[in-house]
Amino acid sequence: MKRLKKIWDWIDDRSGFTEIFMPLIKHPVPPGSKWSYVFGSATLFCLVLQVITGVALSLLYQPSSSEAYKSLQFITNDAAFGNVLRGIHYFGASGMIIMVSIHMIRVYITAAYKYPREMTWISGVILFFMTIAMGFTGQLLRWDSNGVWSSVVAAEQLGRIPFIGKWAARLLLGGDTIGGHSLSRFYSYHVFIIPAIIFLFVGYHLMLVIRNGISEPAKVGRLVDPKTYRAWYKQMLVEKGIPFWPYAAWRDVIFGALTIISIILLAIFIGPPALTGPPNPASLNANPAPDWYMLSIFSLFALMPPKIESYMIIIGPALTILILLALPFVSNKGERHPLRRPWAVFGSVCVIVFVFSLFLLGERSPWSPAFEAKPLTAKNVHSADTTVIAGSVLFYKKGCLYCHRINDQGGFKGPELSDVSLRLSPADLTIRIVNGGSNMPAYGGILSKKELNTIIAFLNSRKSK
Ligand code: HEC
Known part of the structure; x- marks a missing residue:
């Protein structure tokens, strides 16, 4: 015990521990x-x-x-x-x-x-x-x-x-x-x-x-x-x-x-x-x-x-x-x-x-993607064309539906695309999708050419609600 105290006294004297910290601890x-x-x-x-x-x-x-x-x-x-x-x-x-x-x-x-x-x-x-x-x-x-x-x-x-x-x-x-x-x-x-x-x-x-x-x-x-x-x-x-x-x-x-x-x-x-x-x-x-x-x-x-x-x-x-x-x-x-x-x-x-x-x-958060979105129903695709249907499936699978609304399905983050072909030509659609935009990822490197064309076929079929 005595020895320990001696060691401590040595450390304390040489390092100034008590001198520095005691006033801090005890300060009024x-x-x-x-x-x-x-x-x-x-x-x-x-x-x-x-x-x-x-x-x-x-x-x-x-x-x-x-x-x-x-x-x-x-x-x-x-x-x-x-x-x-x-x-x-x-x-x-x-x-x-x-x-x-x-x-x-x-x-x-x-x-x-x-x-x-x-x-x-x-x-x-x-x-x-x-x-x-x-x-x-x-x-x-x-x-x-x-x-x-x-x-x-x-x-x-x-x-x-x-x-x-x-x-x-x-x-x-x-x-x-x-x-x-x-x-x-x-x-x-x-x-x-x-x-x-x-x-x-x-x-x-x-x-x-x-x-x-x-x-x-x-x-x-x-x-x-x-x-x-x-x-x-x-x-x-x-x-x-x-x-x-x-x-x-x-x-x-x-x-x-x-x-x-x-x-x-x-x-x-x-x-x-x-x-x-x-x-x-x-x-x-x-x-x-x-x-x-x-x-x-x-x-x-x-x-x-x-x-x-x-x-x-x-x-x-x-x-x-x-x-x-x-x-x-x-x-x-x-x-x-x-x-x-x-x-x-x-x-x-x-x-x-x-x-x-x-x-x-x-x-x-109504402004963030709606990840709970379900695949598009046949009623909202309203087409029997197999490419269009395949495109509607891709539209869901690639996450487009999370942000874009088609009739009563999908999220609100991006513009509604129910009748997008009235506004945009297939060439415009391609540019938008490949390059993305503010708050839309660029899909250029993500979609294959075929997938892109299939999705565009679907979007191009959207003329009325
Ligand atoms: C993270 C959310 C998000 C995802 C996912 C997304 N988009 Fe978009 N999209 C947007 C936003 C936001 C805009 C508006 C961009 C702008 O104003 O620059 C937009 C714009 C567009 C436009 C132009 C619409 C217009 O009226 O000008 C098209 C077409 C489009 N997206 C298609 C797609 C397709 C196809 C996919 C899937 C491959 C997709 N988007 C995935 C958010 C998204």
């Missing part, structure tokens, strides 16, 4: 911290979990378009605890996004971003967007039809941004559209670049929390005055401060542990999202639902008229980021209590309701 914090303060630390707990499981996954994952899907299959089906590992990483991501969102809303509602914590808020906003970016890039790394198709929808918008679209797409996707080259890019973002930014800003965020102290619980009528705040805060800590550990931190530890345990239980009992087959433009036989945290953003853009969409894809996020960054400069003093800031509370509730309704809409 305002009394009366509540359960509402636990979401920041819970986000950090999730982050640690993500780093550990992410590193473990990267040991087996192969970021190349020919191997990625296979390596994920191996992780899921064969590797020891691989499925649970993927599950933890998936639910950990969900947990992190939920916690960071609640943390941000809590800070906004209690105006903890006011003087002198402006930079804490700004670094937090950056961390919030980096967390979303991690979710988005991670989804593509799954490299199954689901992950790829969801990213295609979002990423191809990028190319349509006025003026800088092409350039932005090449920078972000490594090409004009998503393909094998995008996978290595996204891997780099997800594993090196974004985590590096996150570590940097988490460090800075925590340093600021220590430097400026955590915000005292808001009190009606107690105003923040930049001229006197720091002196007042210091005096308050001297008089009433309590050591961070254990008097304030025990809630963080309990809540953080519960969060981690829930994530692990979800991973064991529900598991990661099933892989939906390798990405293949010829077979759309998957439901390309983006992971839930992307759904609201998807709905928003799906609902927007295409004309505004190309502008909104850049203006929307830019404006959101700008407003969030400007917040602590626009209002950095005065009342903090939510009861005295009813508009802030009302605004938050509106945003939450808005995001939630978009989410519910996204669940039903």
Whole structure:
């Protein structure tokens, strides 16, 4: 025992462990911290979990378009605890996004971003967007039809941004559209670049929390005055401060542990999202639902008229980021209590309701392909010509019906084709099908000449409803 203590004393003396960490652990914090303060630390707990499981996954994952899907299959089906590992990483991501969102809303509602914590808020906003970016890039790394198709929808918008679209797409996707080259890019973002930014800003965020102290619980009528705040805060800590550990931190530890345990239980009992087959433009036989945290953003853009969409894809996020960054400069003093800031509370509730309704809409998603479509019935083909009938079968088999409506069958993503030959000649039809279009895959390399002609024979027979 004595010897152990001696060893520890040596390490401690030479490394400065106690000297550095004791003041942090014991530093005084305002009394009366509540359960509402636990979401920041819970986000950090999730982050640690993500780093550990992410590193473990990267040991087996192969970021190349020919191997990625296979390596994920191996992780899921064969590797020891691989499925649970993927599950933890998936639910950990969900947990992190939920916690960071609640943390941000809590800070906004209690105006903890006011003087002198402006930079804490700004670094937090950056961390919030980096967390979303991690979710988005991670989804593509799954490299199954689901992950790829969801990213295609979002990423191809990028190319349509006025003026800088092409350039932005090449920078972000490594090409004009998503393909094998995008996978290595996204891997780099997800594993090196974004985590590096996150570590940097988490460090800075925590340093600021220590430097400026955590915000005292808001009190009606107690105003923040930049001229006197720091002196007042210091005096308050001297008089009433309590050591961070254990008097304030025990809630963080309990809540953080519960969060981690829930994530692990979800991973064991529900598991990661099933892989939906390798990405293949010829077979759309998957439901390309983006992971839930992307759904609201998807709905928003799906609902927007295409004309505004190309502008909104850049203006929307830019404006959101700008407003969030400007917040602590626009209002950095005065009342903090939510009861005295009813508009802030009302605004938050509106945003939450808005995001939630978009989410519910996204669940039903009338704008995405209808993969449950059944083969065309004879009534809707109304022809006895064998080529036309064969074409109608191909029209279903090749996935056209998922997006195009024929009478009362099919999806809504593309234009209705019930009487398309009134609009388009066989030559026009060929061009459209071979080249695809916005939100329609190019079928040139997918259909054989014969298949193409058979489908066109079918479409050319469509003259009336
Ligand atoms: C993922 C959804 C999707 C699939 C699958 C799909 N399309 Fe389309 N299609 C669209 C969209 C969206 C448009 C409109 C494109 C545009 O505006 O650039 C379109 C346009 C067309 C047009 C031009 C229609 C017009 O009125 O201008 C034709 C013809 C067509 N598709 C045929 C097909 C055929 C044949 C197949 C199957 C081999 C197919 N599509 C598969 C979404 C799809």
